[in-house]
Amino acid sequence: MTAHHASKDPGPHPAQVSASARVDAVVDPALPATAARLRAHVLRMTTRVGSGHPTSALSAAELVSALFFQQMRWDPSEPGGRDQDRFLLSKGNATPIFWAALHEAGALDEAPEILCQLDSTLEGHLSPRNPWVPALTGSLGQGLSIVNGMALANRFDGIDARLYCLLSDGECSEGAVWESAQFAAAQNLGAITALVDANGLQQSGPAPTATQPERLAERFRAFGWSAEVIDGHDLHAIVRALRPLDNAQPRALIARTVKGQGVSFLAGADGWHGKALSAEECEAALAEIQAPAQGVHITPRRVPVSPPPAVAPATTNPPTPPDQRGELTATRSGFGTALARAGARCKDLIVLDGDVRHSTKTNDFAAQHPERFIEAGIAEQNMIGTALGLAVSGKRPCVSSFAAFLSRGYDFLRMAANSRPPHLLVVGSHAGVSVGKDRPSQIGLEDIAMFRALDGATLLYPSDAVSAERLTEQALEQPGLTYLRTTRVKTPVLYGPGEPFPIGGSKTLIASEQDRLTLVAAGVAVSEALDAYVQLLESGVPTRVIDAYSIEPLDVETLLRAGRETAGLLVVEDHHLNGGLGDAVAARVGRQTRVFRLGVTGEPHYGTPAQLRRRQRLSNKAIEQAALAMAA
Structure with missing residues (x-):
């Protein structure tokens, strides 16, 4: 055993633990045998498949057994029930102990022996293909933010239940953990308990707090949590500490554990991370575990639960606004108007904003529906993770920030999409x-590429306020992850108030049998393309103009037809040249027709929107010149 595991348990922080919580806890006498059986399941399943992280799972056996078989109130037959205590494993490497606990509780339809088989829902890291997994975790630092969202959903619905999140001490190096901790305390999410499996060993050596787990407790306290350090293999200490406190503070239990606990040649030993045992090693390990595993089987503290409420349809027929064609309005304003209007008829709509509500135009929703507006602050990772927790708990979240700042939370978006x-x-x-006089750091130029890379994501880019309103209404109904791109600059209203914008469609704004070329644009570039059309017509080059407002899914049929009827497509976009609309069009129709692209290259400079579009060859004059070169 390494030195940091042999240190004396400092016990609970006296200022953080009530007198009632300090008394001895009554431990079910079958719990030690349950923990041993969980360890045996872990060893067998990881050895059988030849992969996994058995030592990371073994250290959590007592924590998981105390939770699932004594503390948590849940029904192993109702994975979808929300009015029960819920658990989320943020420490993805310990996934085998989660499957083992569900199996021991009779909650799995599949036996753990089929871990990691192609058609099994029991994967090496948690997958929402299994009904007991609300959201994908395993990319470290994300679980606590998702639990934040689940706790908020419970609060909105009046559900009195506790939520538990198991993290690792190495994982607590992720800044996202502390974004989430700060948010949970600010929102008084006292139903949350974070359990930190502080086994002191990461893949490459000791964790930063390996010899001083109290430092983690101090950090949680600094963020407004109740926190204490406990012996993570002492079931009496665990059960005592898990007793809920009567306050609004979230709780953190820093559990000093030993990686590989329960097997003499694994306990505290470096070099075993992510390494399955051989058949011979497994037999030797099981020989140490088999005797302690003999005991009475216990069942969880069952509570009858009901299925999650269905998400109500968001849209009804909205009132028809006046015709504003020709007026100048920013698409962000169209989004804000539609969002506030949707809040009145969609009671499951929750809006989160990253401290830019007056710029993103979520301020109208905040003013009209303050009880369903969440100021997430300058913490984009937690904001996205919290939104995912709300989404998997039956809510309809909308996250809003600058497009540039979403790149900070891209890993959270990736996990949300999956x-x-x-x-x-x-x-x-x-x-x-076209943002104009903002610094380059504020300008989103990579966002279309980011979302195009996410499997199953819908990507919408309105060109005027009317299309922004209609697409916002539909985006709130669209299944899965949807991205709506808006702009700061005001653009002419092109469409009448009753114009439909089906997802997967496009708008052919100008077309004739004499068209020689097709201009394809989205967003602010549509107005520039329309101006270029006038100039090209005067030059004797009639062109077709298509507003490709739906980038994913793309209106391939319309683009192919335009490619057949003209000499090619010139795609114009206010986005980096690589990864945006031009690449989307080229990927889908580039084999059947010529595709040329105009987009942003290099780092943008300070200037007016018109100056910057001219500099980036996105102005109507630049489009005209490129089109004439194509037609020559």
């Missing part, structure tokens, strides 16, 4: 060089 949430709308404003 979690296949029922509904999750992300809105990025201040996109493109």
Whole structure:
């Protein structure tokens, strides 16, 4: 055993633990045998498949057994029930102990022996293909933010239940953990308990707090949590500490554990991370575990639960606004108007904003529906993770920030997309060089590429306020992850108030049998393309103009037809040349027709929107010149 595991348990912090919580806890006498059986399951399943992280799972056996078989109130037959205590494993490497606990509780339809088989839902890291997994975790530092969202959903619905999140001490190096900790305390999410499996060993050596787990407790206290250090292998200490405190503070239990605990040649030994045992080693390990595993089987503290409420349809027929064609309005304003209006008829709509509500135009929703507006602060990672937790708990979250700042939370977006949430709308404003006199750090130029890379994501880019309103209404209904791109600069209203904008469609604004070329644009570039059309017509080059407002899914049929009927497509976009609309069009129709692209290259400079578009060859004059070169 290494020195840091042999240190004396400092015990609970006296200022953080009530007198009632300090008394001895009554431990079910079958719990030690349960923990041993969980260890045996872990060893067998990881050895059988030849992969996994058995030592990371073994250190959590007592924590998981105390939770699932004594503390948590849940029904192993109701994975979808929300009015029960819930658990989320943020420490993804310990996934085998989670499957083992569900199996021991009779909650799995599959036996752990089929771990990591192609058609099994029991994967090496948690997958929402299994009904007991609300969201994908395993990319470290994300679980606590998701639990934040689940706790908020419970509060909105009046559900009195506790939520538990198991993290690792190495994982607590992730800044996202502390974004989430700060948010949980600010929101008084006292139903949350974070358990930190402080086994002191990471893949490459000791964790930063390996010899001083109290430092983690101090950090949680500094963020407004109740926190204490406990012996993570002492079931009496665990059960005592898990007793809920009667306050609004979230709780953190820093559990000093030993990686590989329960097996003499694994306990505290370096070099075993992510390494399955051989058949011979497994037999030797099981020989140490088999005797302690003999005991009475216990069942969880069952509580009858009901299924999650269905998400109500968001849209009804909105009132028809006046015709504003020709007026100048920013698409961000159209989004804000539609969002506030949707809040009146969609009671499951929750809006989160990253301290830019007056710029993103979520301020109208905040004013009209303050009880369902969450100021997430300058913490984009937690904001996205919290939204995912809300989404998987039956809410309809909308996340809003500058498009540029969403890149900070891209790993959270990636995990959210793979979690296949029922509904999750992300809105990025201040996109493109048309933002104008902002610093390059504020300009979103990579966001289309980011979201195009996410499997199953919907990507919408309105060109005027009317299309922004209609697309916002539909985005709130669209299953899965949806991204809506808005702009700061005011653009002419092109469409009448009753114009439909089906997802997967496009708008052919100008077309004739004499068209020689097709201009394809989205967002602010549509107005520039229309101006270029006038100039090209005067030059004797009639062109077709298509507003490709739906980038994913793309209106391939219309683009192919335009390619057949003209000499090629010139795609114009206020986005980096690589990864945006031009690449989307080229990938889908580039084999059947010529595709040329105009987009942003290099780092943008300070200037007016018109100056920057001219500099980036996105102005109507630059489009005209490129089109004439194509037609020559």
